[in-house]
Amino acid sequence: MKTIVFIETNFSGLDTFKYCSERGYKSVLITDSFDRFKHWFPESCLYKLEHADQVIEVKNSDDIDELTKAIETEVGQVDAVLTFAEIRTKVTATLAQRLGLAGSNIEAINIAQDKFRFRKVIEEKGVEKVSCIKVSAITELVDIKDTLSYPCFLKPVQGHSSLGATVCNSQDDVNDIVAKFSQIDEEWISSAFVVEDFLQGDLVSVEILTTSEGHHQVVGVSDRDVIKDSVETGASFPLDNDIREIVEKKACDALDAIGYDFGPSHVELILTQQGPRLVEVNSRVGGSGHSVMMDLATSRSIVGDCVELCLGNIKEEGRLYPHVKGAAWKCFVSDSAGTIDKMPSVDEIKALEGVEEVWLHHGVGEKIESIDSNFSWILQVMCTGKNQFDAKNNAASAVNFVADNTVIQ
Numbered sequence: 001m002k003t004i005v006f007i008e009t010n011f012s013g014l015d016t017f018k019y020c021s022e023r024g025y026k027s028v029l030i031t032d033s034f035d036r037f038k039h040w041f042p043e044s045c046l047y048k049l050e051h052a053d054q055v056i057e058v059k060n061s062d063d064i065d066e067l068t069k070a071i072e073t074e075v076g077q078v079d080a081v082l083t084f085a086e087i088r089t090k091v092t093a094t095l096a097q098r099l100g101l102a103g104s105n106i107e108a109i110n111i112a113q114d115k116f117r118f119r120k121v122i123e124e125k126g127v128e129k130v131s132c133i134k135v136s137a138i139t140e141l142v143d144i145k146d147t148l149s150y151p152c153f154l155k156p157v158q159g160h161s162s163l164g165a166t167v168c169n170s171q172d173d174v175n176d177i178v179a180k181f182s183q184i185d186e187e188w189i190s191s192a193f194v195v196e197d198f199l200q201g202d203l204v205s206v207e208i209l210t211t212s213e214g215h216h217q218v219v220g221v222s223d224r225d226v227i228k229d230s231v232e233t234g235a236s237f238p239l240d241n242d243i244r245e246i247v248e249k250k251a252c253d254a255l256d257a258i259g260y261d262f263g264p265s266h267v268e269l270i271l272t273q274q275g276p277r278l279v280e281v282n283s284r285v286g287g288s289g290h291s292v293m294m295d296l297a298t299s300r301s302i303v304g305d306c307v308e309l310c311l312g313n314i315k316e317e318g319r320l321y322p323h324v325k326g327a328a329w330k331c332f333v334s335d336s337a338g339t340i341d342k343m344p345s346v347d348e349i350k351a352l353e354g355v356e357e358v359w360l361h362h363g364v365g366e367k368i369e370s371i372d373s374n375f376s377w378i379l380q381v382m383c384t385g386k387n388q389f390d391a392k393n394n395a396a397s398a399v400n401f402v403a404d405n406t407v408i409q
C-alpha cells in the first residue's frame with residue numbers, strides 16, 4: 001500500500017483524503033493546529049479531514065526536523081509527501097528532498113514567496129518588468145511618500161488571502177493605509193511590503209501541473225471577480241478568449257524563469273491595456289474552491305493528479321485536461337457590518353439551477369465585519385453550466401438569491 005503524507009492542507013486539499021481512500025492509498029495528515037483549519041475552512045467541510053487514515057499532531061509543522069522525526073517514529077515507509085497549504089510548500093519541498101522523494105524545487109518556492117524577489121527574477125529573465133520597491137515595514141511609507149508615483153499597489157512581501165493588499169491612490173491615503181496595515185494579526189504575513197505599479201485590468205489565473213522541467217500541463221484559465229481592488233469573490237472556468245494562449249504562455253514562462261519544475265501552480269495575472277502582467281505565482285493548487293471548479297469542468301481530480309504526479313504515475317501523453325463543461329464559484333459578501341439575522345437554507349440554495357455545492361463561511365447569529373480580505377466571505381456557491389458563461393450566470397443568480405433573502409443588522 002502506498003503511503004502519502006500531507007503537511008497541513010488548504011481548502012482544496014481536503015478532497016485528497018477521500019481520493020486516497022478510494023485509490024487504496026494510506027493518507028497521513030501532519031498538522032500543528034486544528035484551530036487553523038477551523039479558521040480557514042467552512043465548518044460544514046471539516047468532516048473531510050476525517051477521511052485521513054492517520055493524523056499526527058506536531059508542535060510546529062514548519063520544522064523540518066520535527067517532521068522528519070514524526071515520520072520516522074509514527075509512519076515509517078513513505079511514498080510521497082505533499083501539501084496544498086501555501087504556508088508549508090517550502091518545508092514540504094525540503095522534506096521531499098531529505099526523504100529522496102519527488103518534490104518541487106525549493107529555490108523556486110523561495111522566489112515565488114518573496115514578491116519583491118519574484119519581480120526582480122522575472123525582469124532579469126526577460127519575462128516582463130513591473131516597477132517595484134521594498135520597504136522593511138509599512139510605516140516607512142510615511143518618509144518616502146513624496147517619492148512614489150501614484151496610483152501604486154502595496155502588499156506584504158510574503159502574504160496570502162489578499163491580507164494587506166491595497167491600492168494607494170495618492171499621498172493623502174498613506175497615513176490611513178499605514179494605520180490600517182501596520183499590525184496584521186495573521187500568521188505568515190511579513191512586515192516588509194512591496195510597493196509596485198498599480199496594474200489596472202481584470203484578474204485571471206492559470207492553473208498548471210508541471211510534470212518536469214519546461215513541461216507544463218495547463219488545466220486552464222479562469223477569470224476572477226474582485227471587489228475593493230483586492231478581495232476575490234468569485235471565479236469561472238474555463239475562460240477561452242483571444243488572449244488565452246498569451247496568458248498561458250506568460251504563466252509558463254514565469255514558472256520556467258523561477259525554476260519551478262515539478263508540481264501544481266496557480267499563477268495570477270492582470271490583463272492590463274499593455275498586455276497581461278504577472279501578479280504572483282503560487283506553487284500549489286488554487287485554494288478557495290478553485291480545485292473543485294476545475295474538477296467539475298474537466299472531470300478529473302486535480303488534487304488527485306498531484307498525488308499521482310508524486311507517485312510517478314502521470315505520463316506525458318498530450319493534453320491531460322479536457323474541458324467538458326463550465327464551472328464557477330461565487331461568494332456572498334456584505335458591505336454592511338452587523339449580525340446575520342436571517343439567511344436562506346443550504347437546501348433552498350442547492351435547489352437553484354446549476355448549484356453543486358454551498359459552503360457557509362458564516363452563519364445566522366454571527367457578526368460580520370466590513371469587507372477587507374478573503375476572510376470576509378459569508379457564503380460560497382459552486383455551480384456548473386453548459387460553458388463558462390452559463391456557470392458564471394448560475395453562480396451570480398444563486399448569490400443574488402442569497403443577498404435578497406439575507407438580513408444583516
Ligand SMILES: Nc1ncnc2c1ncn2[C@@H]1O[C@H](COP(=O)(O)OP(=O)(O)OP(=O)(O)O)[C@@H](O)[C@H]1O
Pocket residue numbers: 153155159160161162163165166196197198199200203226229230231232268270279280374
Ligand atoms: N500590482 C498590482 N496592481 C493591482 N492589483 C494588484 C497588484 N498586485 C496584486 N493585486 C491585487 O491584489 C490581490 C492580492 O495580491 P497577491 O495575489 O499578490 O497577494 P496574496 O495575498 O498572496 O493573494 P491571494 O489572495 O491569492 O492569497 C490580487 O489578487 C490582485 O487582485
Ligand SMILES: [Mg+2]
Pocket residue numbers: 268279280
Ligand atoms: Mg494572489
